[in-house]
Amino acid sequence: EAADRLKELIGEIPDAEQIDVNYSINNPDPDLEFSVNAPELDTLQAAADDLVAQLRTYEAVYDVRNNLRNSTEEVRFVLKPGAQKLGLTLAEVTRQARQAYFGEEVQRLPRGGGDVRVMVHYPKADRRSLDSLANFRIRTPDGKEVPLQAIADIEFAPGIQRIERRERQRSTVVSADLTDEVRDQITKDLNENFFPEWEKRYPGVSRGAIGQAQGQAQFISEILTLYTLAFIAMYVLIAIAFHSYWLPIIILSAIPFSFMGAVFGHMMFGMNLTIWSYFGIGAAVGVVINDNLVLVDYIHRLNDKGAELRRAIVEAGVVRFRPILLTSVTTFIGLVPMMIERAIAAQFLKPTVVALAFGVMFALFVTLLLVPALYSISMDLRVQVDRLKAFLARYWR
Numbered sequence: 001e002a003a004d005r006l007k008e009l010i011g012e013i014p015d016a017e018q019i020d021v022n023y024s025i026n027n028p029d030p031d032l033e034f035s036v037n038a039p040e041l042d043t044l045q046a047a048a049d050d051l052v053a054q055l056r057t058y059e060a061v062y063d064v065r066n067n068l069r070n071s072t073e074e075v076r077f078v079l080k081p082g083a084q085k086l087g088l089t090l091a092e093v094t095r096q097a098r099q100a101y102f103g104e105e106v107q108r109l110p111r112g113g114g115d116v117r118v119m120v121h122y123p124k125a126d127r128r129s130l131d132s133l134a135n136f137r138i139r140t141p142d143g144k145e146v147p148l149q150a151i152a153d154i155e156f157a158p159g160i161q162r163i164e165r166r167e168r169q170r171s172t173v174v175s176a177d178l179t180d181e182v183r184d185q186i187t188k189d190l191n192e193n194f195f196p197e198w199e200k201r202y203p204g205v206s207r208g209a210i211g212q213a214q215g216q217a218q219f220i221s222e223i224l225t226l227y228t229l230a231f232i233a234m235y236v237l238i239a240i241a242f243h244s245y246w247l248p249i250i251i252l253s254a255i256p257f258s259f260m261g262a263v264f265g266h267m268m269f270g271m272n273l274t275i276w277s278y279f280g281i282g283a284a285v286g287v288v289i290n291d292n293l294v295l296v297d298y299i300h301r302l303n304d305k306g307a308e309l310r311r312a313i314v315e316a317g318v319v320r321f322r323p324i325l326l327t328s329v330t331t332f333i334g335l336v337p338m339m340i341e342r343a344i345a346a347q348f349l350k351p352t353v354v355a356l357a358f359g360v361m362f363a364l365f366v367t368l369l370l371v372p373a374l375y376s377i378s379m380d381l382r383v384q385v386d387r388l389k390a391f392l393a394r395y396w397r
Contacts, residue, residue: 261362262355280355
C-alpha cells in the first residue's frame, strides 16, 4: 500500500521513460500489461500511443507507460557507388570512424589488481565536434587515404536503442497500475468498445495480454486440469473402497461448499483470490472429504450390520459428531493467529490460510447435515430402483 500510494503521489514525470517503485516482499508485476506487435516501427508507435491514451481515460488506472524508448539522432554513412571500386565497404568505413572517435585498444597495463586499457583516438576537441568529419580521411586497402565525404554521404537519422520482437514482429509492452481491483472490468471494456475499432485503424497490428493476466489465465487452466484429475482419482478410489457408484458422489458433494467457504472468507478479509488461495482450497477439500469419509463409513458399517437406515444415520451422526466438529474447529482456531497477523512477512500466506480455515468451517455443516440427508435419499432411490427392476423383470417374463 505504501508503494502504491508513493506512485500516486509521484504522478507522471515529463520525459521520464520509466518510473519504478519496488518493494522487497511479494513485489508484483504491473496490474495491466498488453503486448502490441507490428511489422513497422511507426505503426507500432502510433498503436501503442493510442492504447496508452485509452488506458489513461479510466479513473482507476495510473502510471501508464510503454517500453518503446525515445530514439536519439545518430550519424549514418551511406557509401557512394565509387567506394567499392577502392576496396572499401560500409563495415570498414564505420570501423575506422569508430577507431578515431571512440578509440582502439592498443594495450592493457596491470595495475592495482586489475587492467588499465590504453586507448588511441582523436583529441577531445576533434571528437566533440562533428565538423571534424569534413577533414576525416579513410585509409584504403592499398594504404592510400581518401576524404570521407568523397566516398560516403553523411546523414542524421533516429537511432535504434533496443529492438524487441514477438511473433517475428516488432513489439512493445504497454503497462499500467490500478488503484482498485477492476482489471477484469477494464479488460472487458477494452475488448468490447476499444480494441475492435483500434484493430481497424491499425491493420496488421496484433496484441495480447501478458504479465499477471497471462500468468493468471495459464494458472487457472492448469489448476483446473489438475483438480479434475484429482477429483477423478478420488472418485475411483472411493468407488473401489465402497463398491458403489453413488457413495463417492455423496462424499465429494462437499467440495463446492468448501470453495464457497473460501470465497466467503476472502470477502470478509477484503482479499482477492490468488494462486495461494487455490492451494488453501485444495487443502480444505482434503480435510472435508476425510470428515465425510469418517461419517459415511460409519453409516455404511452400521447398515451392513443390519441396523435400520434412519437409525444408522442418527447413530453415526451422534457418534461421529464430536471428532468431526473438533477437527474443523481446532483447524480453524489454529489458523486464527495467522489470519490476524499483520506482519508483512505473513501477508503472502494469508490467502492460503483464509481459504483453508473458512473452507473447513463452511463445509462442517454440509458434513453434519447435507451428507446424511443425501445418503438417506440415495438409499431410498436405490430401493425404488430395485423395485422397478423387479417389476420390469416380472413384466418381461
